Amino acid sequence: MRMARLPIRWATLICLAFCGERVAFADDVTGLEGMLNEAVVSSASKQSEGASSAPALSMSLTAEDLRRYGLRTLGEALDFLSIAVSTSDNLNGGEVGARGVLITGDRGSHFLLLVDGNIQNDPFRGGATFGQGAAIPIELIDHIEVIVGPGSVLYGSNAMFGLVNVITKRAKDYSGGHFIVESALPTSMRLGGGMGTTFSLFGKTGEATTQIEYYKQNGPAFFFDAENTGVDRFTGQPGRNTRDGGPTGIWGGGRASNSLFAEAPSGLVRVSLGDTELSLQGSYYRHSAPTSPGNFDDPDSGEKETRGIVGLKHHIAVSTLLDLSIRGYGSYYKTQSDFVTSRGVLCPFGLITCDYINNGSANWIGVETQSSWDWFRDGHFVSILGVDVRRRAVNSSNDTVNIVTGTTVFPNAQGLNRSDIVVAAYAQQTWAASSTIKLNGGARVDSDPRFSPVMTPRIAANWNPWKNGTLKVAYASAFRAPSVDETDNATARRIQADHLMPEKVQSVDLSLQHHFGAHQLVIGGFYSRWNNLVELIHLTDQETIAAIRNGKTAAPFTPGIELTQYRNASDFNNYGMNMGLEGSFSSGLFLYGFTLTGATVRKLAVTGSSRLPVAPQLFGNARVAVVTGDKLPTVGLGAHLLGPRPANVSDGQFIPTPYAPSQLELRLTLTGDAPWVKGLSYRAMVNYAVANRGPYVVGPVTSAIPSQTTPQLIPVDRFRSTVGFQYDF
Amino acid sequence: MLALGLSGLELSLSETGQAQTAQLPSPLQAELMGKLAGYDRNFAARAGDKAIIILATMPGDAESNRAALELKGALSRLPKVGSLPHEEQVVNFSSAGALAETVRSRKAAIVYFGPGFGKQIPAIRSAFSSLNVLTIGAVPDYVPAGIVLGFDLVSGRPKLLVNIEQAKKQQVSLPASVLKLMKVYP
Numbered sequence: 082m083r084m085a086r087l088p089i090r091w092a093t094l095i096c097l098a099f100c101g102e103r104v105a106f107a108d109d110v111t112g113l114e115g116m117l118n119e120a121v122v123s124s125a126s127k128q129s130e131g132a133s134s135a136p137a138l139s140m141s142l143t144a145e146d147l148r149r150y151g152l153r154t155l156g157e158a159l160d161f162l163s164i165a166v167s168t169s170d171n172l173n174g175g176e177v178g179a180r181g182v183l184i185t186g187d188r189g190s191h192f193l194l195l196v197d198g199n200i201q202n203d204p205f206r207g208g209a210t211f212g213q214g215a216a217i218p219i220e221l222i223d224h225i226e227v228i229v230g231p232g233s234v235l236y237g238s239n240a241m242f243g244l245v246n247v248i249t250k251r252a253k254d255y256s257g258g259h260f261i262v263e264s265a266l267p268t269s270m271r272l273g274g275g276m277g278t279t280f281s282l283f284g285k286t287g288e289a290t291t292q293i294e295y296y297k298q299n300g301p302a303f304f305f306d307a308e309n310t311g312v313d314r315f316t317g318q319p320g321r322n323t324r325d326g327g328p329t330g331i332w333g334g335g336r337a338s339n340s341l342f343a344e345a346p347s348g349l350v351r352v353s354l355g356d357t358e359l360s361l362q363g364s365y366y367r368h369s370a371p372t373s374p375g376n377f378d379d380p381d382s383g384e385k386e387t388r389g390i391v392g393l394k395h396h397i398a399v400s401t402l403l404d405l406s407i408r409g410y411g412s413y414y415k416t417q418s419d420f421v422t423s424r425g426v427l428c429p430f431g432l433i434t435c436d437y438i439n440n441g442s443a444n445w446i447g448v449e450t451q452s453s454w455d456w457f458r459d460g461h462f463v464s465i466l467g468v469d470v471r472r473r474a475v476n477s478s479n480d481t482v483n484i485v486t487g488t489t490v491f492p493n494a495q496g497l498n499r500s501d502i503v504v505a506a507y508a509q510q511t512w513a514a515s516s517t518i519k520l521n522g523g524a525r526v527d528s529d530p531r532f533s534p535v536m537t538p539r540i541a542a543n544w545n546p547w548k549n550g551t552l553k554v555a556y557a558s559a560f561r562a563p564s565v566d567e568t569d570n571a572t573a574r575r576i577q578a579d580h581l582m583p584e585k586v587q588s589v590d591l592s593l594q595h596h597f598g599a600h601q602l603v604i605g606g607f608y609s610r611w612n613n614l615v616e617l618i619h620l621t622d623q624e625t626i627a628a629i630r631n632g633k634t635a636a637p638f639t640p641g642i643e644l645t646q647y648r649n650a651s652d653f654n655n656y657g658m659n660m661g662l663e664g665s666f667s668s669g670l671f672l673y674g675f676t677l678t679g680a681t682v683r684k685l686a687v688t689g690s691s692r693l694p695v696a697p698q699l700f701g702n703a704r705v706a707v708v709t710g711d712k713l714p715t716v717g718l719g720a721h722l723l724g725p726r727p728a729n730v731s732d733g734q735f736i737p738t739p740y741a742p743s744q745l746e747l748r749l750t751l752t753g754d755a756p757w758v759k760g761l762s763y764r765a766m767v768n769y770a771v772a773n774r775g776p777y778v779v780g781p782v783t784s785a786i787p788s789q790t791t792p793q794l795i796p797v798d799r800f801r802s803t804v805g806f807q808y809d810f
Numbered sequence: 811m812l813a814l815g816l817s818g819l820e821l822s823l824s825e826t827g828q829a830q831t832a833q834l835p836s837p838l839q840a841e842l843m844g845k846l847a848g849y850d851r852n853f854a855a856r857a858g859d860k861a862i863i864i865l866a867t868m869p870g871d872a873e874s875n876r877a878a879l880e881l882k883g884a885l886s887r888l889p890k891v892g893s894l895p896h897e898e899q900v901v902n903f904s905s906a907g908a909l910a911e912t913v914r915s916r917k918a919a920i921v922y923f924g925p926g927f928g929k930q931i932p933a934i935r936s937a938f939s940s941l942n943v944l945t946i947g948a949v950p951d952y953v954p955a956g957i958v959l960g961f962d963l964v965s966g967r968p969k970l971l972v973n974i975e976q977a978k979k980q981q982v983s984l985p986a987s988v989l990k991l992m993k994v995y996p
Binding site for chain 2: 120
């Protein structure tokens with residue numbers, strides 16, 4: 082009987098949509114709906130403003146959308162909701178890019194990731210994680226501000242693609258206790274507990290929100306085709322690709338059931354009292370993927386990362402003219418990576434298995450003060466001045482051991498033990514020149530003892546040529562200071578860099594935004610110039626011999642030895658267009674949105690130009706949802722599209738150049754309140770990916786050799802269902 | 811037991827209100843104010859030829875003063891509020907009764923309260939209950955405590971709040987289609 086009624090209820094809903102639309106126009110609330118749909122952002126100019134007024138392409142991804150479209154990580158949120166930003170799944174936390182640029186292997190260091198204004202990029206390599214290792218509980222997210230385009234003017238290093246600022250929920254929106262369990266059957270499980278409350282202390286009002294969670298993933302156990310590594314240049318026999326296997330020369334040829342895993346306990350606490358706010362974050366992330374060129378399916382290859390972040394800020398409204406804020410912050414990061422290999426060319430010490438261990442730890446502690454001057458006391462001409470002083474310390478060590486005996490097999494490269502102080506100052510002027518024109522200009526200077534000071538200016542103008550329309554034009558720049566690991570460190574297989582320079586990007590953006598009723602359209606174009614991109618370069622045989630002769634590595638010379646070095650290796654131009662449309666019908670009963678970005682990137686080299694590996698030139702997303710707000714579940718359908726992408730090894734290593742096919746990922750999500758228990762809600766997702774391969778060459782064969790002329794691309798987890806429950810009490 | 815403890819803690823502690831509640835930017839508050847006033851069926855009759863908007867400030871509270879001045883600036887860039895020309899007047903708060911008298915004497919159509927009025931809202935509710943005026947608060951906690959309309963920021967989007975009982979007392983009448991977009995406090 083109940084089943085028989087369902088089609089009638091859905092038909093009623095569809096009818097209501099159109100009826101409701103007529104009512105809406107009759108009462109003319111669509112304009113009000115449009116104003117309520119306007120995102121409010123504060124990251125682009127460090128002032129609260131409508132996204133259409135911000136001096137850069139800005140958007141806000143809402144908590145409701147994260148839930149109704151079944152999104153579990155920051156990366157998924159960017160893929161399914163954001164304009165001009167996309168991630169690429171490497172089975173090991175993912176990589177992120179924007180506007181057709183993705184720097185593979187950058188560990189997310191070209192985006193600046195913030196949580197409540199606290200920098201998440203680690204102090205060792207500047208990396209930021211957008212997958213499960215980000216340790217940001219999805220239920221605690223109020224919204225995610227995404228600012229696309231160079232953003233160093235107020236934030237300094239790393240904001241080359243832009244910045245992502247995750248704003249966590251206030252206690253009023255996360256009050257009481259919460260218990261969460263979610264599983265992507267049968268590979269992963271996430272357990273979490275959180276709470277939010279308000280309190281009074283010393284006559285001041287305060288609030289606290291927190292969530293701790295534990296995530297564990299095992300698998301899926303992908304099948305990898307056999308790769309024939311041929312004759313080992315060191316042993317003269319076929320290579321060994323497992324610890325116990327003989328010299329077969331074969332890598333893969335079976336399921337990798339031991340080496341795709343992740344484990345991530347984490348916690349986040351935010352406490353505020355009056356005008357003071359304290360944030361604490363801690364996480365541990367152990368992860369591995371069966372894709373490395375070392376031993377096949379070895380569970381000891383992988384990485385362990387530990388993070389701790391603290392931020393304490395205080396705001397003082399001195400007068401109607403002056404606002405002051407001071408922020409003390411600290412960050413601690415520790416990493417250990419293990420690379421296990423038995424092949425003689427990589428472990429040239431007899432018939433043993435080597436474990437290349439790289440350890441790094443870094444921390445920083447700093448103070449940022451900022452003053453805001455509202456010269457005419459009405460918000461139309463405001464100056465912001467800020468100073469940021471940070472002390473940074475970095476340590477590293479590395480070792481190469483026989484994994485069975487634990488003994489060191491050759492002298493280690495000298496590790497790092499250094500500390501320094503970096504200082505930055507910035508200024509920004511905003512001017513609402515008239516009711517239709519708003520100007521924004523600013524610059525920041527960052528002083529790092531490793532480089533000459535770097536200046537990153539921005540100038541932007543907004544013009545409202547007609548009602549609800551905004552035309553934006555902006556010039557912005559950004560830089561990334563190479564990490565201390567890149568500039569100063571050496572490992573067993575990597576020699577120290579020579580005089581690395583900061584990476585830089587300059588961009589000109591033009592966009593048009595228009596609101597009509599409850600709908601918003603944005604369309605824009607951009608041109609960017611990127612310089613001094615840092616890449617890990619494989620040394621030529623001559624360079625390798627010279628490095629060994631000059632004592633730049635402790636590795637002994639063996640036939641086939643491969644060394645690497647970080648270099649400012651490339652420049653490129655990037656231009657394209659993006660567009661987005663989103664809105665609602667029938668007072669929010671039906672929601673929709675889609676975005677599309679088309680971009681061209683040409684990497685410049687002496688021999689010509691080429692496409693940037695892994696980066697899609699065409700990508701976007703689309704979504705629709707029916708929000709009943711009744712006993713019926715909310716139904717959300719999201720799609721993420723990626724055009725064909727050259728693989729990460731696409732510089733002539735294979736003929737023809739390997740490409741990952743276009744990818745379309747679809748996700749259907751049902752969310753709602755469970756009818757049988759008060760406070761219990763559910764979320765169920767089904768995810769389907771059309772293509773079965775991604776843009777990464779896996780295994781040891783990274784260039785064509787006589788025994789293996791074709792590459793193997795990374796597999797994709799094509800079908801996965803996830804079920805989650807949340808109990809609020 | 812834990813649930814009971816947590817909810818008890820919240821009940822006993824939340825009377826003091828929220829700390830550091832994010833506010834909408836002034837230009838957006840001004841636009842919403844201008845739009846919402848037009849939906850109030852009694853607004854035109856209340857305002858007459860020109861809408862007088864009182865921006866209340868708490869003496870000695872820099873944030874309160876700044877919010878009022880910024881909103882004044884933002885409103886000055888709006889040609890109409892609820893289809894009417896408008897005039898903004900900044901008034902220092904001394905007591906709820908005195909402010910109510912000011913509203914009466916100046917025939918104000920809208921009174922706006924920025925930050926800093928948390929403890930005064932119950933008194934303002936009592937003093938304004940017999941007035942024909944639209945009260946608007948920048949802080950979401952003001953609405954359940956007795957301000958007719960309020961602004962909140964949830965998930966990075968503006969939200970509207972309404973105290974329906976206080977709206978009736980102050981002769982503010984909004985159509986159902988608008989109330990549907992608001993969080994309604996009975």
